[in-house]
Amino acid sequence: MTESLRWIKSSYSENGGQCIEWAPEHAAATGEFLVRDSKDPHGPALAFPAQQWSHFVEYAKAQAV
Template sequence: MTTEHPQWFKSSHSNNDGNCVEVATNLVARRGVVPVRDSKVSDGPALSVSASAFASFTAGVKAGQLGI
């Protein structure tokens, strides 16, 4: 079941040093977006990235194409 409220989570690779982002993938099916926010500012703004752009970004990270 998809709700209208983001269900935030961090990567399991996060080392809890505060330099993380959180995403809420539960809104993809209904809205077609993946909200992204700074984990240090949970009540701050969130960016809404299209699901396809987010998928391209994560694929690029996994493939080592972003130089990070």
């Protein structure tokens, strides 16, 4: 299933760091956020419900300050 999705790489991936990709159309259609390691595109994806993903993003933003 994850093979046919369009994945978007984090804008931070350009620096060679530990980055992720996500499938925005899947999130919009299902409310489930799929996330995977940008260095392993054929590896597993993690699935997060929208509310949990939102909490994670807010936490990550707060830690980056």
